Amino acid sequence: DQQVKQNSPSLSVQEGRISILNCDYTNSMFDYFLWYKKYPAEGPTFLISISSIKDKNEDGRFTVFLNKSAKHLSLHIVPSQPGDSAVYFCAASAGSGGSNYKLTFGKGTLLTVNP
Amino acid sequence: GAVVSQHPSRVICKSGTSVKIECRSLDFQATTMFWYRQFPKQSLMLMATSNEGSKATYEQGVEKDKFLINHASLTLSTLTVTSAHPEDSSFYICSARDLSLGPLYGYTFGSGTRLTVV
Numbered sequence: 001d002q003q004v005k006q007n008s009p010s011l012s013v014q015e016g017r018i019s020i021l022n023c024d025y026t027n028s029m030f031d032y033f034l035w036y037k038k039y040p041a042e043g044p045t046f047l048i049s050i051s052s053i054k055d056k057n058e059d060g061r062f063t064v065f066l067n068k069s070a071k072h073l074s075l076h077i078v079p080s081q082p083g084d085s086a087v088y089f090c091a092a093s094a095g096s097g098g099s100n101y102k103l104t105f106g107k108g109t110l111l112t113v114n115p
Numbered sequence: 116g117a118v119v120s121q122h123p124s125r126v127i128c129k130s131g132t133s134v135k136i137e138c139r140s141l142d143f144q145a146t147t148m149f150w151y152r153q154f155p156k157q158s159l160m161l162m163a164t165s166n167e168g169s170k171a172t173y174e175q176g177v178e179k180d181k182f183l184i185n186h187a188s189l190t191l192s193t194l195t196v197t198s199a200h201p202e203d204s205s206f207y208i209c210s211a212r213d214l215s216l217g218p219l220y221g222y223t224f225g226s227g228t229r230l231t232v233v
Contacts, residue, residue, distance in 0.1 A: 043210075043224035099213065
């Protein structure tokens with residue numbers, strides 16, 4: 001059972017435009033959400049995160065929006081750059097229940113930014 | 116920033132042999148480390164959570180006798196794939212958690228190990 005879902009396996013955008021990557025989750029116990037960027041044969045690198053007490057977090061070109069009632073979050077990248085081309089993973093963790101805050105990942109979305 | 120060193124980055128072994136993968140936190144103490152496995156075009160699947168000085172907690176479906184995890188110090192965890200078979204070929208990634216940074220920032224990943232069993 002996939003608790004974190006990224007339903008779009010790929011997304012292609014033009015340089016300078018906005019990239020919107022979506023993520024849905026089913027576990028209402030999740031209270032921390034993180035986005036990671038990953039290149040082939042490398043480990044994920046952290047991009048931005050948000051806790052469930054907020055609905056928006058912004059860091060430079062990256063903004064994450066959280067809609068708790070819809071169990072949905074999205075990552076906005078604006079303006080998109082060719083160097084942003086990578087696989088983006090959404091991850092979630094639950095702080096309670098002795099879970100060690102382990103992360104549950106979605107399947108990822110391959111973003112391609114065309115010059 | 117926090118750095119996690121994982122090696123080897125790539126290993127090829129013969130079927131039936133064992134392979135050890137190391138994961139080190141270089142500039143912070145990691146009381147908790149996580150081991151993931153990623154199949155092509157798939158998500159990172161958590162295999163186990165290891166806490167320094169105690170036994171690892173394995174996820175459902177992961178054979179603890181096949182994937183031995185040792186977390187003997189605050190900066191080192193190892194994953195040993197025992198009696199490897201071709202179906203164990205995969206990309207293995209470790210992650211270390213820096214408790215001082217909290218759950219929003221404290222996860223740092225290693226660069227991964229590509230294991231090929233022939």
